[in-house]
Amino acid sequence: MSAQFLDIVTTAAIFYIVAAGLLIIFGVMKIINFAHGGFLTIGGYAALVVTELGLNPWLALPFAALAGLVIGALVEHFVVRPLYARPLDAILATWGLGIVIGQLITIAFGREVQFVQSPVQGATAVLGESYSQYRLILVLGAVLLAAALAAILQGTRLGLMTRAVIMNESLARGLGINSGLVRFASFSVGSALASLAGALITPLSSVDPNMGVPWLVNAFMLVLVSGTSLVSLGIATLVLGGAQVLISAYWSPILGSLTIVVLAAVILRIRPQGFARE
């Protein structure tokens, strides 16, 4: 029972980490970044490089975030910016970009599945269960991430500008806010978060050039039902992630893996704004 509880909380935390970057970009730019999977993969390979250099596995995190930030900035400038007025095309172009990233990684690192060293190993006793330490650490990571994002949005000037653009871009621009800068910053930060997430999830599994794709669709659906709010993303990951764990456990893991996309699609049909307030 408590193991199930831990499964739910840790699964939600993982989804939260994976989807946060996509949400930031969606909130500000109203486009879905389908290169998100590519950025996750970049993070995974950043962790792989750190492992191969024999460095402390924790170093993978800043390394991945930096790689995501730089590549995200370039992508925003050259690919996303011309597509502001064409949101459907932006989805397609970023999907193409995901392919490009995957192929570049394949050429650089090979197509095979590789493994990353985990910063912590083994299980620890919690709530009377012996449970994976690393998954528990990810819960902490998700909480820290949410707190940091909230602090930036609430406490800094850029955060204020960002919130203004999220609410009403043309009004914000009318007030003299440089929305181009906000878009640029959001896309870069969103990409950095995606790569960070990639580095965080790889110790659980493995890295390969397409590792991001399965995560992309779940993250995409979670963001659609969360709208633009970090709080609703938290609710969405807990509800949908929890449903996934329960359906996997009591019904079938295969149906479990469908839970998020199907539930999210149904929720969006009934309530287009999802978990967000009207």
Place this chain on the structure above:
Amino acid sequence: MNVKLGGCAGVVGLGAILALAASALAADPIRIGVPVGLSGANSVVAPSVVQSAQLAVDEINAKGGILGRPLQLEVADDGSGAAGAQKAFDSLIFQKKANALISMETSAARNAGLPIVARGKVPFIYTSFYEGRSCSPYLYVDAWVPDQQVAPIVDYFMQKKGAKTFFLVGSDYAFGRGMLDFTRQYIQKEGGKILGEEYAPMDATDWTAIISKVRAANPDALVTSTAGGAPNVTLTKQLRGAGIKALYGNLAVDEGTAKGMGTDAEGIYISASYLTSIDSPKNKEFLAAMKKKFGAELKTPNDLSVPEYEGVYLYKAAVEKAKSTDTAPVIKALAEVSFEGPRGVIQMSKQRHAPLTMYLGQVQGDGSVKVLESFKNVDPGDQCPNLK
């Protein structure tokens, strides 16, 4: 096929004419097609398979090839799945005109490739252990089937370790289900109890839900049969992460993969027809040659790559016996010839399958495998009673 191509050369275009002319100059090579999972689930082991095929081809070419013709290796990525295999088999058989296919693949890829093999009518030596009972007039297998492999692990768990309850976990495809089908029946026949049997898709990397079920069932022993490579490693990692302490028999792990998992692999029981520690002159010779050829690039030879090496030599013997690369005589000869390789003398004489010496081993902390028991010439049982 060549006749048709030649007849139409005028319209096929300059490129084809040049290609034909070029191949006519050198002694026409014998092309060995190797469709293998360079990407996807099998990508962890595929490079070692390609390496051992390269060694066999180089050795044979250094000694004058087969019937005076050099061997030429054609490798194609099958993506470890059915869709990729279709493209790889099509390309190898119809584009590269391979004379024979010799390779280790997932069961999904093999099944998808067999109809194409039947259409192209080329011999196919399958060098991967698998769930058994795949029968085609063009197919030979020189690796183990469950009838040879499952008993050592289950017997050891029940007799030596007193295990009574089992939990089975597999990848949801032909190999995973086939192996565990056999295992379940065997355990039940021996009086053991199955507490649960769960499958995840072949490319699954998240085993959380299944591990929860294993933990809840709390079995004495766990037997897993996943796709080789990535799913296997992630399952093992996550099992260790979850602190599952049951006896752990892994039907799909090879020595190389076990080494790649590091300390997570410690304590896993495996049953194999090849281990690097086999103490025979042929094995030592093979390992030395591999080390010399690949140096630092060497991937640990294993239970999937060594049968590939032997497969190439078995094909050589068959072509030499048949004095031709024509399919019918080679197919006939393949059952009759034998080759002494790192695993001992291999002959695919039992309904297209081979009796093998099996080893029960346990992975140690340093990634090496300690042999606990060995079983001589285990018979593959009735695999393809309709084929001789």
Place this chain on the structure above:
Amino acid sequence: MSKAVPAVAPELRKVLGLAIVALAAVGVAPFVLDIYTVNILVRSLLYACVALTVDILWGYTGILTFGQSAFFGIGAYACGLAFTHLGLSPGIAVLAFVGGLAIAAATAALVGWLAFGYGVSPIYVSVVTLVLPIVVTQVLFSGGTFTGSSSGLSGFDTVDLEVETWFWIAGAALVVLTAAAWVFVRSDAGRLLVAIRENEQRCEYLGINTALLKTLLLVVAALVAAAAGYAYAAYTDVIAPELAGFVFGTELVIWVALGGRGTLIGPVTGTIVIDLVSAYLSGSLPFVWKLVIGLAFVLVIVVLPQGIVPVIRGAWQRILGRSGARAAHVPALEPAPLRALQGEGGTGPAVALSGLSRRYGSLRVLEGIDLSAKPGELLSLVGPNGAGKTTLIRCIADGHERSAGRVVVQGHDIGRRPPQRCVAFGIGRKFQTANVFETLTVAECLHLARARLERPSLWRRDAAVRLPEPAHQVVVATGLDRQLGTAVKHLSHGMKQALELAMVLALEPSVLLLDEPTAGLTKPERTLIGGILTALARKHALCILLVEHDLDFVREISSRVVVLHQGRIVLDGTVSEVVDSALVRTIYAGEEHAVAGAAS
């Protein structure tokens, strides 16, 4: 103005000729190509059939779909599962084919129902089609040994045909499909697809059931994809979950985008070329080739949204010195057959509202509106900004809009019916800003407006646009009849307004809702429109509800004026009663406190 009938026939003859040439090429190809190429091409041709459906859905109608792979997979599994579990016989083969197509059609209908329901966001269809292949794949995974799960099934007994025969089947199917699609998109019904892409709202207010049309289109596209999948499985003897997968679905979109969306021949060429080259390069340059495709895709989306084929075609035409613009199809104007006006002769009101209110959350925009208007009345709605005038118009034209109350049009309670059903009751609505189809020609717009009354042909262009007298009058009076072949985007603002009015009149409405029809027009244009409106009310007994700011204009043309203020009717009377009243002057002068006191 040339007669249009002969202009259509050469087009048809041209496509017929091209199709015969293409069929001949298909017939000869297996004899000149090597067996490997023929083998690969069978697959490419089947993929191209599916790409064609993506082009119709996305390129023409604007429905970005990632889900055609799911229907391909359904067709393939229908074949593979039936042959594996039931064996091979002609009966089973037909049964599996019909069954697979039926399942695909039902699934497509479900997708349409989910995605095109009232008020569902336009991007939702992309979401559903993204989810669909994932669901289908997982269902296949969960099928255990029945579906073969991850491995799929292979080696089942299948239709034993030579590779060449398969090539002919696939090639002929592709040529016929492409030709049929070509004829279809150039037909009047095909124009409807572009209209939906351009401006779906206007289509609905022309009485066209766009949700139903789009669902039908999805179903037909699903049938084609499933049939291609069935052939694929029968040919390759392998079914695998990848066939139904999300990645294949996106690949189809990539092929279509690279070839050129909305060109038919572009997606077909793109698919065949890319798939064939992929097969040849998969051995030697697999990653670099995929990288090139990825880069080309990004580049095309960013800088060449129309794809590569139109660029090549443009260059080719420049070399030949031909002008790229196709001669526009210009039909003749003809009077529409007279039909009995709905409700004519009845004594009841043309439109009657009772207790109507509209709230957004706690904000009350309209409250307790009771209003009825008779045929022949020209009723102006006036009031300051935010009084609820446009909202009132919206509530009459769309059953979902109001929060409470009843709307009866020509004796029909509109209930919760969507706009196209209200149009069927006799409503015609003109929007505040000209709401037309920018990329279509004037004649095409007018023809679309008749689609409700005259079912458009699926295969040819009508030689004439038949307009009822009032619409014809507007067209002639504003000079639109001399611009029938002009694309709407080239028209002046005033002409667009006039065109929209003509389109609405072409619906032969009995209740005309006009939202500031003269905004932004010049004085002569305004006078012209005013004259037409009064004539419509008098001569044709139309009931006209007009939202207007210009009180002089109101005074000139109205037979009755209603003043709305803060969501309520505060005055209702003749022109002189209302326009000269102190109340109206205070409202327009902004002395709102006084008015609020007076009204309550």
